[in-house]
Amino acid sequence: MAKKKNPWDRIITGDKKTEESEPAYAAFLTYIAIGTGRKYPQVAQKCAKNLSLIKRWAARFNWQERAIAWDTSIVQEAHDKAVADYTAMIERHIKEGQLLQKKAIDGLKDRDTSKASFHSLVLMFSNGVEIEREAREQTLSTKGEEHGTGELLAEVLKAAWNTEGNSNGSA
Numbered sequence: 001m002a003k004k005k006n007p008w009d010r011i012i013t014g015d016k017k018t019e020e021s022e023p024a025y026a027a028f029l030t031y032i033a034i035g036t037g038r039k040y041p042q043v044a045q046k047c048a049k050n051l052s053l054i055k056r057w058a059a060r061f062n063w064q065e066r067a068i069a070w071d072t073s074i075v076q077e078a079h080d081k082a083v084a085d086y087t088a089m090i091e092r093h094i095k096e097g098q099l100l101q102k103k104a105i106d107g108l109k110d111r112d113t114s115k116a117s118f119h120s121l122v123l124m125f126s127n128g129v130e131i132e133r134e135a136r137e138q139t140l141s142t143k144g145e146e147h148g149t150g151e152l153l154a155e156v157l158k159a160a161w162n163t164e165g166n167s168n169g170s171a
Helices: 009-016 022-034 040-047 049-059 063-110 118-139 149-167
Strands: none
Touching: 022 040, 022 049, 022 063, 040 049, 049 063, 063 118
């Protein structure tokens, strides 16, 4: 399993300026750690340093520019993760739609009406096709639909459950 990236590794190992002292760099890391809304007085207080010294270090070592780069990289990592999670969700929905189709086809072949009514199997197949189609369309489009594949899958399962409960196994 790949080791999870720690964003601090990047800044701790690669961002210290050559002429930047250890105390100045520690203060910079404190500045970064505060996050959005960071202010120099907060750093001075946390590091027990004079505010004028913090401001000198900040100006000399470009803290604001470095902080913007840091924040941007964190946002980019979050975006990349969101895209990867979204892609995995679409792939999962495609597989779930295909599985519903397979179960419906298997049920139609067996025609074991004690397990599912003919109507339920047709509904399962139809909805499985719809789930797969919507999931595949979402891979081609960045626009969201009125109902996403997750919602459609939930509706299909609920409808199938309700149909099964009301059909008494008749075709």
